[in-house]
């Protein structure tokens with residue numbers, strides 16, 4: 001019988017059935033300070049051990065400062081959480097990449113760049129953006145703390161199988177339109193719960209021509225459409241990215257692995273429970289206008305007018321979003337001014353993202369009405385960017401150049417917006433209060449965020465003067 | 471954790487769609503390292519007018535006296551969307567809610583509820599609208615949830631719902647999930663030796 005990529009990954013990790021759920025083996029488990037302490041606590045209460053400590057990797061990312069390497073920089077609660085992670089890792093023999101380590105970074109940025117994620121793996125983490133790693137043709141999804149404890153104790157997880165959705169992006173992207181715009185357009189089309197109960201496989205010319213960074217951006221936001229996971233079949237781009245990475249196979253092993261990885265494709269006649277096709281050739285850069293990631297418009301569009309023929313529920317939710325966002329219906333996207341710009345997060349803080357943003361910013365200055373920060377996703381990204389001089393481009397333009405971490409994506413540290421601030425953000429969630437109570441978030445690509453910093457409002461990056469455009 | 475069998479309780483109507491985990495429990499409360507004490511922070515931004523939580527918002531249903539002691543939450547579509555933070559269901563449980571009746575749930579959140587002895591019940595939109603309307607007008611209404619029979623009685627109406635049988639049994643019986651998985655340790659180890667050369 002023909003199989004989807006998801007079927008193949010599922011079957012390759014299926015151990016047995018327990019009470020109607022599949023018991024799946026987990027190849028890679030990533031942990032961080034926020035969702036793991038209670039899991040280790042649970043183990044201790046039952047006197048259980050970590051089954052395979054070598055398959056779990058830890059980093060510090062969510063509650064750290066991006067201004068200081070001190071664990072105490074964000075107060076005693078954050079410090080206690082960070083030290084608890086260090087203590088738990090130490091006690092259980094888990095490798096930890098703490099603040100200041102060359103490999104430290106946002107968990108979904110540092111793990112791939114260390115070559116820890118391979119095609120065909122199962123990857124879990126107590127974090128919903130674990131879907132990022134599906135970019136390698138892995139089955140990767142976020143779990144809660146009880147399941148973190150389950151994975152620590154058993155190296156397995158219990159799951160019911162999801163339905164399958166194929167999303168085809170046809171055509172080629174115009175200059176200035178990126179993976180972020182593709183995924184925002186998809187979520188806009190199917191809604192923020194449009195893929196609930198599904199695992200998505202992204203295909204089509206536009207996806208195949210994306211770099212690994214772009215593919216990670218895309219898979220990262222699968223959860224914002226409600227999907228359990230998102231994945232892209234591995235190809236030469238994937239193999240090239242992995243070749244020479246620290247934890248990737250080498251020599252003859254690499255060749256053997258490649259032969260297996262090549263088999264990780266949906267069969268040509270595999271059937272999906274749902275297929276969505278999106279034509280991308282005319283796609284404009286996207287931005288969110290509301291308070292969930294499905295409330296999206298093109299930069300050449302306008303904020304929707306809820307009075308037009310909408311059903312009641314939709315109208316009420318749009319009204320509420322407009323009110324929170326302080327926006328008037330029919331406002332042109334390019335008439336929305338911003339007070340803050342955040343370039344960072346596990347969606348868009350990789351080297352390619354920073355290069356795209358730097359290209360727009362180069363030789364310009366940040367608008368006097370805007371506070372702008374760049375937070376590289378990992379120490380490796382930071383060092384690389386500094387070698388390329390990107391940090392100087394940002395600093396000269398008036399951006400702050402920070403230490404790696406989750407930062408203003410969720411503001412567990414002091415990177416918080418105030419009531420009424422309006423931010424062009426390269427992160428993944430525009431929920432009420434996400435970046436600070438009363439703060440207003442517009443999700444955009446790095447180039448769009450960079451341009452918003454310079455112009456103080458949204459501009460269509462396709463129309464920037466030559467030399468500025470990406 | 472308390473077993474759920476038949477529960478008669480008041481219900482809180484929180485009828486918005488897409489209530490996300492950032493609303494349910496904002497990030498400033500995620501630095502705790504225990505599972506306890508999150509209930510007072512549930513829906514913080516909507517529930518309090520100040521960040522110190524000293525001025526309750528009278529408009530928020532969670533603060534309204536007539537709903538005190540409710541053990542059921544009635545809500546809209548895509549409840550619990552967003553992050554995997556289990557702190558959100560911990561806050562709900564700590565607040566006293568044992569059953570959430572919604573038009574639909576986000577996947578990870580639903581799994582987290584089941585792992586924390588909270589029963590997620592999905593009902594059609596029309597049913598939620600009826601129930602929501604009733605408990606908004608008559609907050610004292612006792613809803614009767616019968617998990618063994620998989621039915622929710624509201625006044626003269628009864629709504630049946632689906633739940634996977636193993637989840638149902640766990641909620642009724644209270645099972646140590648990890649302990650159950652560890653019974654399969656031989657199969658897990660066989661799998662490991664079989665597959666170690668593939669990846």
Ligand code: SF4
Nearest residue numbers: 129345346406409410
């Ligand atoms: S960057 Fe944001 S979305 Fe990504 S892991 Fe950190 S907090 Fe979560």
